[in-house]
Amino acid sequence: MIDVKSMFIPENGQIRSVFFAGKGGVGKTTISCVTAVKLAEEGYRTFLLSTDPASHLGEVFEQEIGSTPTEIEGVENLWAARIDQEKAVVEYKERILGDARGKYTEDVLAMMEEQLDSPCTEEMAAFDKFIEYASSSDYEIIVFDTAPTGHTLRLLELPVDWSKQLEFQAGGTVIADELNKQAQNRFRQVIERMRDPEKTTFAFVVYPEHTPIIEAWRAGEELKEIGVSTKLVVANFVLPEERCTTDFFKKRYEMQQEHLKELGKKFKAPVLTMPLLDGEIVGLYNLKKAARILFDEE
Numbered sequence: 001m002i003d004v005k006s007m008f009i010p011e012n013g014q015i016r017s018v019f020f021a022g023k024g025g026v027g028k029t030t031i032s033c034v035t036a037v038k039l040a041e042e043g044y045r046t047f048l049l050s051t052d053p054a055s056h057l058g059e060v061f062e063q064e065i066g067s068t069p070t071e072i073e074g075v076e077n078l079w080a081a082r083i084d085q086e087k088a089v090v091e092y093k094e095r096i097l098g099d100a101r102g103k104y105t106e107d108v109l110a111m112m113e114e115q116l117d118s119p120c121t122e123e124m125a126a127f128d129k130f131i132e133y134a135s136s137s138d139y140e141i142i143v144f145d146t147a148p149t150g151h152t153l154r155l156l157e158l159p160v161d162w163s164k165q166l167e168f169q170a171g172g173t174v175i176a177d178e179l180n181k182q183a184q185n186r187f188r189q190v191i192e193r194m195r196d197p198e199k200t201t202f203a204f205v206v207y208p209e210h211t212p213i214i215e216a217w218r219a220g221e222e223l224k225e226i227g228v229s230t231k232l233v234v235a236n237f238v239l240p241e242e243r244c245t246t247d248f249f250k251k252r253y254e255m256q257q258e259h260l261k262e263l264g265k266k267f268k269a270p271v272l273t274m275p276l277l278d279g280e281i282v283g284l285y286n287l288k289k290a291a292r293i294l295f296d297e298e
């Protein structure tokens with residue numbers, strides 16, 4: 001049986017963020033939900049947060065899940081929410097402008113508001129939410145269900161080259177400088193947290209085929225460059241050997257097993273396997289069952 005605690009909770013018991021990333025459709029949302037259920041069942045106050053605007057957490061748990069933490073019915077210690085990007089942007093702007101009110105004249109404030117109408121504001125708002133939740137003492141562990149790889153990396157790549165991508169326009173003005181300073185500060189906080197193995201577990205979900213593995217591996221290499229290491233790989237949709245009785249399935253089984261070997265070599269991280277189940281993993285009954293399977297209790 002796998003010791004879930006040692007995989008996700010550092011010895012000092014610090015709050016821990018767990019990220020599940022990977023190519024589209026590999027099972028990020030499912031594995032995030034299953035893991036969150038498991039951690040909550042183990043008694044940790046767990047918060048499941050989706051950063052994917054297209055996420056369907058509500059359908060998986062068969063209950064409404066909005067942008068504020070909702071208690072999951074039927075599991076103690078579990079809350080879930082999805083980041084509402086638009087709302088996050090409004091809140092972020094409000095906070096920045098609120099801080100500036102009283103400090104600057106109306107003219108300057110108007111300019112600032114204009115500057116905040118920038119794509120950087122969206123990124124900043126997402127970071128803000130991340131920091132807000134990740135440093136909240138309401139939960140012991142936060143599981144992040146992320147959007148497909150490209151999106152996750154866009155968020156994480158920024159600090160590598162942040163000045164190019166995130167400079168608020170009209171650099172040189174007092175306002176741009178002020179906004180940039182705040183942005184830089186925020187990045188530093190996010191990146192420091194992501195790099196700290198006591199605070200963050202970064203996991204990739206793949207299925208045992210070439211493309212998802214290569215994509216995850218590349219993303220992992222990029223993350224390495226900014227000091228974030230991959231701590232866990234989940235191989236999903238693995239065909240159970242006993243079901244592969246025809247030539248067709250035997251062949252697919254062999255193919256998957258080859259890729260699983262490759263996976264073990266490529267990533268210097270433990271690999272958990274999740275078999276392909278005979279139905280979708282929706283509803284608490286199925287999530288709990290999947291948790292027992294993923295964490296080796298069945």
Ligand SMILES: Nc1ncnc2c1ncn2[C@@H]1O[C@H](COP(=O)(O)OP(=O)(O)OP(=O)(O)O)[C@@H](O)[C@H]1O
Binds near residue numbers: 025029030147282
């Ligand atoms: N091991 C499994 N056995 C059976 N069905 C599974 C398994 N894992 C995931 N599924 C199903 O596969 C579908 C896709 O999974 P999921 O939504 O978790 O992928 P995702 O990586 O989050 O997708 P996206 O990139 O679109 O966010 C879902 O319908 C889910 O129930």
Ligand SMILES: [Mg+2]
Binds near residue numbers: 052
């Ligand atoms: Mg998803």
